[in-house]
Amino acid sequence: xxxxxxxxxxxxxxxxxxxxxxxxxxxxxxxxxxxxxxxxxxxxxxxxxxxxxxxxxxxxxxxxxxxxxxxxxxxxxxxxxxxxxxxxxxxxxxxxxxxxxxxxxxxxxxxxxxxxxxxxxxxxxxxxxxxxxxxxxxxxxxxxxxxxxxxxxxxxxxxxxxxxxxxxxxxxxxxxxxxxxxxxxxxxxxxxxxxxxxxxxxxxxxxxxxxxxxxxxxxxxxxxxxxxxxxxxxxxxxxxxxxxxxxxxxx
Amino acid sequence: xxxxxxxxxxxxxxxxxxxxxxxxxxxxxxxxxxxxxxxxxxxxxxxxxxxxxxxxxxxxxxxxxxxxxxxxxxxxxxxxxxxxxxxxxxxxxxxxxxxxxxxxxxxxxxxxxxxxxxxxxxxxxxxxxxxxxxxxxxxxxxxxxxxxxxxxxxxxxxxxxxxxxxxxxxxxxxxxxxxxxxxxxxxxxxxxxxxxxxxxxxxxxxxxxxxxxxxxxxxxxxxxxxxxxxxxxxxxxxxxxxxxxxxxxxxxxxxxxxxxxxxxxxxxxxxxxxxxxxxxxxxxxxxxxxxxxxxxxxxxxxxxxxxxxxxxxxxxxxxxxxxxxxxxxxxxxxxxxxxxx
Numbered sequence: 001x002x003x004x005x006x007x008x009x010x011x012x013x014x015x016x017x018x019x020x021x022x023x024x025x026x027x028x029x030x031x032x033x034x035x036x037x038x039x040x041x042x043x044x045x046x047x048x049x050x051x052x053x054x055x056x057x058x059x060x061x062x063x064x065x066x067x068x069x070x071x072x073x074x075x076x077x078x079x080x081x082x083x084x085x086x087x088x089x090x091x092x093x094x095x096x097x098x099x100x101x102x103x104x105x106x107x108x109x110x111x112x113x114x115x116x117x118x119x120x121x122x123x124x125x126x127x128x129x130x131x132x133x134x135x136x137x138x139x140x141x142x143x144x145x146x147x148x149x150x151x152x153x154x155x156x157x158x159x160x161x162x163x164x165x166x167x168x169x170x171x172x173x174x175x176x177x178x179x180x181x182x183x184x185x186x187x188x189x190x191x192x193x194x195x196x197x198x199x200x201x202x203x204x205x206x207x208x209x210x211x212x213x214x215x216x217x218x219x220x221x222x223x224x225x226x227x228x229x230x231x232x233x234x235x236x237x238x239x240x241x242x243x244x245x246x247x248x249x250x251x
Numbered sequence: 252x253x254x255x256x257x258x259x260x261x262x263x264x265x266x267x268x269x270x271x272x273x274x275x276x277x278x279x280x281x282x283x284x285x286x287x288x289x290x291x292x293x294x295x296x297x298x299x300x301x302x303x304x305x306x307x308x309x310x311x312x313x314x315x316x317x318x319x320x321x322x323x324x325x326x327x328x329x330x331x332x333x334x335x336x337x338x339x340x341x342x343x344x345x346x347x348x349x350x351x352x353x354x355x356x357x358x359x360x361x362x363x364x365x366x367x368x369x370x371x372x373x374x375x376x377x378x379x380x381x382x383x384x385x386x387x388x389x390x391x392x393x394x395x396x397x398x399x400x401x402x403x404x405x406x407x408x409x410x411x412x413x414x415x416x417x418x419x420x421x422x423x424x425x426x427x428x429x430x431x432x433x434x435x436x437x438x439x440x441x442x443x444x445x446x447x448x449x450x451x452x453x454x455x456x457x458x459x460x461x462x463x464x465x466x467x468x469x470x471x472x473x474x475x476x477x478x479x480x481x482x483x484x485x486x487x488x489x490x491x492x493x494x495x496x497x498x499x500x501x502x503x504x505x506x507x508x509x510x511x512x513x514x515x516x517x518x519x520x521x522x523x524x525x526x527x528x529x530x531x532x533x534x535x536x537x538x539x540x541x542x543x544x545x546x547x548x549x550x551x552x553x554x555x556x557x558x559x560x561x562x563x564x565x566x567x568x569x570x571x572x573x574x575x576x577x578x579x580x581x582x583x584x585x586x587x588x589x590x591x592x
Contacts, residue, residue, distance in 0.1 A: 128253065151260050152252050182259040208270040212344045215264045219308045233285075233307045240265045241258075242282035242306045 016084045016227040020075035031069050034088075036153060037225050039065070039117045041145035042092050047126060049138040050096050058119045064095050079227040083235060089142050147239055150225075154218035155179070161213060169196060173203060174210040267304040268344035274302055282306060283399075284415050285314050290353060293337070300337060304348040315347040321415050322349035328389055332382030334402075334410050354410050360398035363478065371407075372478045373516075373542055378409040380471060380539035386411075387464040387535060392418045394462065396470035397449040398477055416445065418462055447493035448483045449473045452526050455497040465528040468535055472523025475542070479516055480508040484524065498526075515545050518554035 018030030039061055046057040068074060068091070077087045136144065162171035173192055181187040189200045189207075196203070222239055226232040236242075252260075262279070265287060269276055274291040280301060281288055287306040292299055309315050322339040329335065338350040356362070363372070379401055383393060393400075393414060400413040445454045451469035453461035476484045484502035485493065502524070505517040519541050525531045532538040541551045548568035550556060556564065566573060 125253075147261075148252055148257055151257055151264075155252075155260075178259060178263050179256060182256045183262070205270065208268050208343070211263055211266065212268055214260075215344065218264050223308070223310070229310055232310070236308045237282075237306075239261075240306060241261045242265060242287055 014227050015224050016074070016077065016079075020072065020077070027072075028069065031065065031074075033224060034068075034074070035065050035117070037149050037221070038088060038146065040122050040149045040152075041142045042088075043117070043119060043122050044126060044145045045089070045092055045138060045142050046096060047123075048134055048136075048141055054119065054123055058117075060096060060099065061117065061119075063099075064092060067095065077227070079231060083231050084225065084227055085143070085146055085235065089139070143238060150218065150221055150239060154214060154221050157217045157221065158210070158214050161217060162210070167206075167210075169198075170206045170210045172196070173206050174214070177207060178211070265306055267302065267346060267348060268342050270343055272340075272342065274300070274350070283413060286318060286415065291350070293350070299353045300350045301334070301353040302348055302350050304342065305346045309346075315341075317415070318347045318349065321417070324391060324417060324419070325349075325351070325414055328386055328391065330382055330385045332378050332409050332411060333385070334412060354402040354404055354412075356402050356404040356408075358399055359401040359403055359409075359474070360477075362403040363398070363481065369479075370546060373546055375403065375407070375409050376471075376475055376478055377539045377542055379411060379474065380535050380542075382409070382411040383467050383471060384535040384539065386414075386417075387467065390419055392462060392464055393467050393470070394418055394454065395445050395449075396467055396474060397446050398474060401474070418459075447497055448485045448487045450497060451528070452498050453528060455494045461528065463528070464534060465531050468523050468531045468538055469525075469528070471535060471538060472520050472531070475516075475523060476502060476505060476520045479512050479520065480505045482508065513545070514560075515551045515554045515556075516542075519545065519551060522553040 015030035015033040018026050019034060021027050021030065042064060043057055043061045046052050046060045047054065050057075052060060073091050074084075074088075077084055081087075158174070159171055162168060162174075173196065176192060176195070177187055177189075189203045192203045193200045218239070219236060222235055223232050226235050266276065267287075267289060269291070273293055273295040275294055277290040277292060277299070279287065280290050285305060285307040286303050289302045289304065290299060291302045303318070305314055305318050307314055319339060322336050325333065326336040326339075334351045334354060336349055336351045339348070341347055357365070359375075367375070379396075383396065386393060391414070393411065394416045395413060396411070400411065402410045402412060404410065447455065449470050451462075451466045454466060473484050480503075485496045485500070487493075505512045505520060506514065519538070522541075523531055523538050532541070537552070541553055544551050548564060550561070550564070
């Protein structure tokens with residue numbers, strides 16, 4: 001996914017609120033950020049829930065976001081009534097149903113989404129996930145893809161942040177240990193120290209710093225696609241997998 | 252990004268940064284509310300401990316303040332059935348944590364599956380009541396008592412955990428940040444804390460002003476119900492439907508679940524779980540005293556027994572003495588009959 005690193009501003013600006021701004025440029029910028037976070041869940045929902053072939057799903061995904069900008073879909077979002085994620089999914093459901101009724105063939109369009117959406121990679125993920133993805137309920141599927149999207153954006157933002165701070169080695173350690181090895185234990189801190197010509201204690205410190213940054217960036221990204229502190233907190237539980245459905249066994 | 256990589260990154264994002272501290276991460280124990288608990292090694296003392304760290308984002312700092320308050324509150328409650336707190340502080344990643352005793356054992360809902368007999372269940376229940384009663388004596392109401400928050404140790408000790416949504420009586424209620432399960436307009440602060448299957452009606456209404464020690468009496472009644480009936484009084488759930496059941500329905504009678512449950516115990520649980528707090532035991536000590544009376548074969552406050560039930564109970568209680576007297580009388584009669592013949 002290209003460009004994630006600079007798509008999200010570093011301030012705590014809420015793109016959800018910005019999407020209904022009176023200023024067209026702010027609205028467009030906010031929509032672009034929403035597309036970055038949501039195009040993948042929307043595409044997979046259209047593909048797997050509505051059973052659309054890839055080309056139709058691409059068209060519908062792009063048309064949805066284009067129409068959202070034109071028709072100001074997100075201005076109708078009321079944070080008191082629920083979460084933005086749920087609202088957006090409902091908008092997608094309604095949009096696809098209306099397209100079905102109109103029986104219109106959507107034209108493939110440029111618009112804001114063309115450069116952002118790497119549909120081929122989403123399609124590859126569907127192929128890898130196979131039946132497991134198809135067996136999920138639409139809500140589970142959408143939520144899981146939303147989580148995946150935010151993590152992917154956060155990794156890209158981390159890469160950009162490390163590059164601009166001159167900490168490329170920090171990111172490389174993170175990439176080798178947490179992205180490539182992903183906790184499988186094939187790579188140790190000693191291996192990395194040898195590989196990068198440093199000491200295991202520096203690997204420990206650099207990884208700790210990078211992980212702290214990763215958490216901060218991930219939560220910043222989430223904060224921008226939520227509209228209130230409460231929504232932010234509740235969505236963080238879903239994002240981090242700490243929802244109370246898994247009750248504490250201690251404490 | 253595949254599922255395995257995502258799962259790893261999720262764990263990485265939630266892991267506490269323990270660099271520079273005396274603690275070494277061993278594994279995650281669980282999450283609930285605003286925090287996650289990890290098993291750690293205290294490398295200075297060379298012992299295992301449980302480290303509770305804020306997992307929710309905390310832009311306002313309210314949650315951090317609340318966790319520190321929880322730690323200090325627990326540290327002030329020294330009781331054999333409450334986990335002692337060893338440390339509190341801020342990690343290098345800025346998150347607040349506290350460290351407490353790691354309790355080896357099983358959660359009450361898991362322990363019950365090991366098949367303890369009824370007297371063992373009741374004795375354990377009394378220990379839980381002792382801890383809660385002690386907290387009440389210090390002005391602290393738990394507000395989220397449930398089997399998942401009670402650990403049974405290797406030697407049968409009971410520890411009441413998760414004091415994250417407590418209310419300190421006589422103090423203004425802090426924002427309900429622990430475990431919000433719903434929002435209702437027109438309530439004291441518009442939010443509800445606790446777990447519906449175990450919460451008192453005043454909690455389900457979000458009536459924070461009405462919450463006092465009898466709110467915990469209700470939850471303990473629900474736990475007693477669970478220990479006897481092996482199922483919660485209301486089905487688990489977090490939505491409006493669950494709250495409505497707490498407010499409007501009565502749980503199935505315990506004897507309809509298991510006819511072997513004594514009427515006295517059924518009555519004790521029902522009295523503790525009365526919809527109106529004024530109809531409940533006024534204090535946890537009164538509830539545990541009634542359970543203790545049952546264990547001792549005495550009449551219980553919650554159940555007005557008939558004369559036959561009373562005679563039966565007295566007979567059961569004095570069964571050995573009555574048998575000895577009967578045997579002695581029979582022997583004397585036999586001797587009289589033999590000598591008179």
